[in-house]
Amino acid sequence: xxxxxxxxxxxxxxxxxxxxxxxxxxxxxxxxxxxxxxxxxxxxxxxxxxxxxxxxxxxxxxxxxxxxxxxxxxxxxxxxxxxxxxxxxxxxxxxxxxxxxxxxxx
Amino acid sequence: xxxxxxxxxxxxxxxxxxxxxxxxxxxxxxxxxxxxxxxxxxxxxxxxxxxxxxxxxxxxxxxxxxxxxxxxxxxxxxxxxxxxxxxxxxxxxxxxxxxxxxxxxxxxxxxxxxxxxxxxxxxxxxxxxxxxxxxxxxxxxxxxxxxxxxxxxxxxxxxxxxxxxxxxxxxxxxxxxxxxxxxxxxxxxxxxxxxxxxxxxxxxxxxxxxxxxxxxxxxxxxxxxxxxxxxxxxxxxxxxxxxxxxxxxxxxxxxxxxxxxxxxxxxxxxxxxxxxxxxxxxxxxxxxxxxxxxxxxxxxxxxxxxxxxxxxxxxxxxxxxxxxxxxxxxxxxxxxxxxxxxxxxxxxxxxxxxxxxxxxxxxxxxxxxxxxxxxxxxxxxxxxxxxxxxxxxxxxxxxxxxxxxxxxxxxxxxxxxxxxxxxxxxxxxxxxxxxxxxxxxxxxxxxxxxxxxxxxxxxxxxxxxxxxxxxxxxxxxxxxxxxxxxxxxxxxxxxxxxxxxxxxxxxxxxxxxxxxxxxxxxxxxxxxxxxxxxxxxxxxxxxxxxxxxxxxxxxxxxxxxxxxxxxxxxxxxxxxxxxxxxxxxxxxxxxxxxxxxxxxxxxxxxxxxxxxxxxxxxxxxxxxxxxxxxxxxxxxxxxxxxxxxxxxxxxxxxxx
Ligand code: HEM
Ligand SMILES: [Cu+2]
Numbered sequence: 194x195x196x197x198x199x200x201x202x203x204x205x206x207x208x209x210x211x212x213x214x215x216x217x218x219x220x221x222x223x224x225x226x227x228x229x230x231x232x233x234x235x236x237x238x239x240x241x242x243x244x245x246x247x248x249x250x251x252x253x254x255x256x257x258x259x260x261x262x263x264x265x266x267x268x269x270x271x272x273x274x275x276x277x278x279x280x281x282x283x284x285x286x287x288x289x290x291x292x293x294x295x296x297x298x299x
Numbered sequence: 300x301x302x303x304x305x306x307x308x309x310x311x312x313x314x315x316x317x318x319x320x321x322x323x324x325x326x327x328x329x330x331x332x333x334x335x336x337x338x339x340x341x342x343x344x345x346x347x348x349x350x351x352x353x354x355x356x357x358x359x360x361x362x363x364x365x366x367x368x369x370x371x372x373x374x375x376x377x378x379x380x381x382x383x384x385x386x387x388x389x390x391x392x393x394x395x396x397x398x399x400x401x402x403x404x405x406x407x408x409x410x411x412x413x414x415x416x417x418x419x420x421x422x423x424x425x426x427x428x429x430x431x432x433x434x435x436x437x438x439x440x441x442x443x444x445x446x447x448x449x450x451x452x453x454x455x456x457x458x459x460x461x462x463x464x465x466x467x468x469x470x471x472x473x474x475x476x477x478x479x480x481x482x483x484x485x486x487x488x489x490x491x492x493x494x495x496x497x498x499x500x501x502x503x504x505x506x507x508x509x510x511x512x513x514x515x516x517x518x519x520x521x522x523x524x525x526x527x528x529x530x531x532x533x534x535x536x537x538x539x540x541x542x543x544x545x546x547x548x549x550x551x552x553x554x555x556x557x558x559x560x561x562x563x564x565x566x567x568x569x570x571x572x573x574x575x576x577x578x579x580x581x582x583x584x585x586x587x588x589x590x591x592x593x594x595x596x597x598x599x600x601x602x603x604x605x606x607x608x609x610x611x612x613x614x615x616x617x618x619x620x621x622x623x624x625x626x627x628x629x630x631x632x633x634x635x636x637x638x639x640x641x642x643x644x645x646x647x648x649x650x651x652x653x654x655x656x657x658x659x660x661x662x663x664x665x666x667x668x669x670x671x672x673x674x675x676x677x678x679x680x681x682x683x684x685x686x687x688x689x690x691x692x693x694x695x696x697x698x699x700x701x702x703x704x705x706x707x708x709x710x711x712x713x714x715x716x717x718x719x720x721x722x723x724x725x726x727x728x729x730x731x732x733x734x735x736x737x738x739x740x741x742x743x744x745x746x747x748x749x750x751x752x753x754x755x756x757x758x759x760x761x762x763x764x765x766x767x768x769x770x771x772x773x774x775x776x777x778x779x780x781x782x783x784x785x786x787x788x789x790x791x792x793x794x795x796x797x798x799x800x801x802x803x804x805x806x807x808x809x810x811x812x813x814x815x816x817x818x819x820x821x822x823x824x825x826x827x828x829x830x831x832x833x834x835x836x837x838x839x840x841x842x843x844x845x846x847x848x849x850x851x852x853x854x855x856x857x858x859x860x861x862x863x864x865x866x867x868x869x870x871x872x873x874x875x876x877x878x879x880x881x882x883x884x885x886x887x888x889x890x891x892x893x894x895x896x897x898x899x900x901x902x903x904x905x906x907x908x909x910x911x912x913x914x915x916x917x918x919x920x921x922x923x924x925x926x927x928x929x930x931x932x933x934x935x936x937x938x939x940x941x942x943x944x945x946x947x948x949x950x951x952x953x954x955x
């Protein structure tokens with residue numbers, strides 16, 4: 194359960210150069226352009242293209258989680274787990290639901 | 300040359316309609332009047348220092364509400380124009396194109412620029428006060444959210460006089476909204492970009508309030524001691540965070556189809572128009588709960604306060620909201636049962652939709668049991684809350700009728716549907732925000748709205764609402780469909796439509812009485828000297844009205860639910876705590892960046908609407924510069940010294 198806290202504003206992070214975020218930014222950019230190149234620049238068969246860019250998307254999601262979204266910080270890991278669980282549920286509902294709904298057109 | 304300029308201006312400004320010229324003139328006059336007044340009274344500095352750069356959640360809340368009321372006026376005028384056109388068969392008041400544009404702007408404005416900001420306004424005012432906090436978790440982000448909403452709304456509204464409004468409905472279904480059938484793109488781009496800019500603000504508001512409620516509660520206030528309104532905002536924030544990204548992406552893909560020639564939603568190139576409907580409603584249905592759950596919270600507060608009892612079934616209320624937040628992501632297909640989906644798909648979503656009615660019904664019973672044996676006081680906010688119960692229930696029951704997929708083949712896109720969702724959106728959201736407005740008004744401004752005028756506006760609005768929307772159900776069953784700009788005589792629809800239009804004008808009258816009440820009370824309204832005009836139960840009533848800049852001179856300690864009711868009880872028993880010495884209070888600094896950055900978003904958005912990349916791209920570069928500038932601001936807070944706190948507290952009579 195979420196515990197109560199002192200109600201002061203969120204503490205600023207320690208000063209210093211934000212290496213983690215900068216590296217994360219460049220990795221994200223690189224992965225995005227890589228995906229673009231795989232889709233437009235190479236002419237792989239469609240299923241392979243899709244697999245590759247979905248793989249790249251998952252890597253990028255992990256980078257976001259760890260480099261920007263303070264995934265490893267925080268006072269209570271159960272918050273993170275609840276958030277991730279709900280996120281997975283929504284993502285599953287959307288992807289599986291959409292495939293199921295649109296199946297009649299395929 | 301002159302010919303070219305003429306042709307350009309003719310396309311740029313919407314021409315040829317006297318109503319639009321009227322709007323041009325009134326916009327010009329209103330702008331001149333504002334500029335002149337501000338200059339004459341030398342108020343520019345005040346406007347900038349006190350409002351445009353503020354990060355105070357209470358002022359941001361007030362600005363949200365002012366903007367929402369103005370947009371409600373615009374959306375209401377749209378509604379009345381439509382109803383005038385439909386009052387009699389074969390009317391020529393609006394032509395087909397114009398009617399299409401008006402229902403599109405009406406729907407978009409009412410949902411995105413009225414319902415959402417009104418709720419955001421009320422939660423900005425009330426949530427930090429209810430949890431005993433001095434501001435939200437990210438005050439700067441809060442200001443940015445507001446200004447993004449504001450400039451998004453302005454961009455969307457501009458379409459009326461410059462370039463032309465979108466006309467594909469607030470749902471903007473492909474293929475009609477797509478580039479093949481909408482080659483000029485301008486109106487549709489206004490929709491994608493205006494809604495996108497304000498949507499970014501909504502997403503940030505969701506994050507802000509989730510963190511605020513999770514992290515900034517007063518000591519002792521565990522989750523299950525939070526006021527019900529705060530609970531509803533917690534759940535709403537969660538839904539916002541998970542639903543809005545879908546919308547952001549969907550709008551961006553729609554825009555790409557227009558700007559970059561992609562084929563996400565066109566038939567050519569392997570795209571799928573139906574995917575738009577699917578993605579739109581994946582956000583759209585949770586959105587319905589985003590604008591409903593907060594008002595459920597408001598009603599819970601108001602009903603408990605004016606029944607003078609604690610809320611019945613606190614834990615079931617919370618559980619039903621959690622259930623709604625999960626189920627709301629599983630029902631979206633009920634908006635397009637007739638798209639050709641297979642039977643198992645329709646059956647699943649039919650069931651999930653009926654399932655979500657259960658937690659909602661549970662809440663209705665909780666309110667009824669709260670009222671049971673209560674000492675009910677019929678104030679204006681309470682009247683809105685009491686009227687909500689039966690009126691909203693009709694909307695809920697017709698919703699369950701619509702949820703039955705085979706029957707929906709009859710109801711779909713008929714006036715029955717229009718009546719259904721207005722029963723939920725007006726009797727739910729609008730009654731709710733009006734209720735909250737009257738309830739929290741004294742906390743915002745330090746005086747009460749007049750009760751007599753308040754009751755007049757309530758009765759006129761509520762009765763007219765029924766005159767307008769009850770017959771509309773039958774009109775739907777008689778075969779009239781939605782988005783129909785006129786109809787022939789002899790179908791028997793004429794008299795019903797005429798009654799509906801009377802109701803629409805009546806609601807307009809109710810709104811005008813409310814506006815008059817606001818003006819009247821600003822001059823002569825009863826001062827609220829106690830800070831607790833209603834005998835409230837939650838912490839916002841424990842501080843003076845209007846709340847001082849720092850909200851709480853001392854952060855309260857909470858031991859039970861209805862914390863302020865308990866404190867008053869303690870005081871009566873003589874168990875009051877001795878006042879402690881003040882400590883300097885840490886507050887965030889004002890900043891002009893949110894305003895400037897959002898204005899640059901507006902400039903960029905305007906450029907992209909017309910595909911003027913020379914304007915759009917520099918605008919976005921400006922946005923980036925603002926972000927960089929902000930990250931070098933290190934001096935972002937100040938302290939309010941103790942003597943200033945003492946002076947403020949003394950002025951409100953809290954210190955003797
Ligand atoms: C003053 C009271 C109101 C009246 C008289 C009114 C009337 C109407 C009318 C006549 C239509 C178009 C029906 C058609 O021909 O398809 C409509 C559509 C709509 N209204 Fe309202 N309305 C009112 C308030 C509201 C409010 C408060 C909301 C939301 C918070 C709202 C949301 C919508 C939406 C989403 C549509 C659908 C637009 C579309 O077809 O794309 N309305 N309304
Ligand atoms: Cu729905």
